[in-house]
Amino acid sequence: MAYATLAELKGRLDWELDEDELRIAASALEDASELAASYGRDWPEATVPRLVKTLVLKSASRYMRNPNGYTQSRAGDETLAWSEAHGRDAGSVYFTREEIRLLAELGGRKPTLASAPVSAWGTKAGRRRVGLIPVDYVGGDRFPMFRDEVSPW
Structure with a gap:
């Protein structure tokens, strides 16, 4: 060929x-x-x-x-x-x-930009409040990360 x-x-x-x-x-x-x-x-x-x-x-x-x-x-x-x-x-x-x-x-192969969803280790989507991640200290509460239900930040 x-x-x-x-x-x-x-x-x-x-x-x-x-x-x-x-x-x-x-x-x-x-x-x-x-x-x-x-x-x-x-x-x-x-x-x-x-x-x-x-x-x-x-x-x-x-x-x-x-x-x-x-x-x-x-x-x-x-x-x-x-x-x-x-x-x-x-x-x-x-x-x-x-x-x-x-x-x-x-050939239709143009360089592109893509994104991938990322989550903290051990968390599961939908089970916890949006934007809160677990922290590892005594009496630790969840730490707000990225956003919550009310504001975008």
Whole structure:
């Protein structure tokens, strides 16, 4: 399952691919498509958004141009360097942070804020007066917390 074709990827590269590179390119397209599905959602191939296809092609062509993830190369003294910017993704098919954000939005995964009800340990809702919590001292009475029946605070 690839969201883009090998012919579309070849159109983005400026050299003719040999047999081994064609095999690697097909794998890169599949890997990029799997990543796109995991960051966004699993789109049917027939209805994949154009932007998802573009991002998959961008990621696969980035990998094909630099499969080892080099950031610097020198022929004179055989110097090679890798960047820590992509960490474990260097030398593999990856999406940038912005691309991941776009995929998440396209897949309907927007960051949201949620709340959860919280109660004191050992209390049960509806059994005690609203907003009173038990305190642990001799002759202890219930301590008002948050609100009571009359006022909001």
